[in-house]
Amino acid sequence: MPNEFTPGPWAIESMSAKHVNTHAIVISADDGLGPVAYATSANARLIAAAPTMLLALRRAVLALAFASETSKAMRDDYEFISKVIEEATGAAA
8 A cells, every 4th residue: 555654754873883884774763663774874864864855756746747837848857756756655646
């Protein structure tokens, strides 16, 4: 079912020294799940930013919906962002 992901914000929690350059991704600190994935620092930052990026894409696609009627480039961006949102959520933008 679409949109069954854990809502943000997500946070990065450092691991012990034996896991050099590795972090645990804590999804919604108050959901009781604790660390659910391990990643390098760069991947951890990207994963933790995912809910905010999805929100930004949803806002952008709304703005582009109107502008896409007057510009082919904006129509292309609208279609691309809509496709990315659908891939990420399993639901149309």
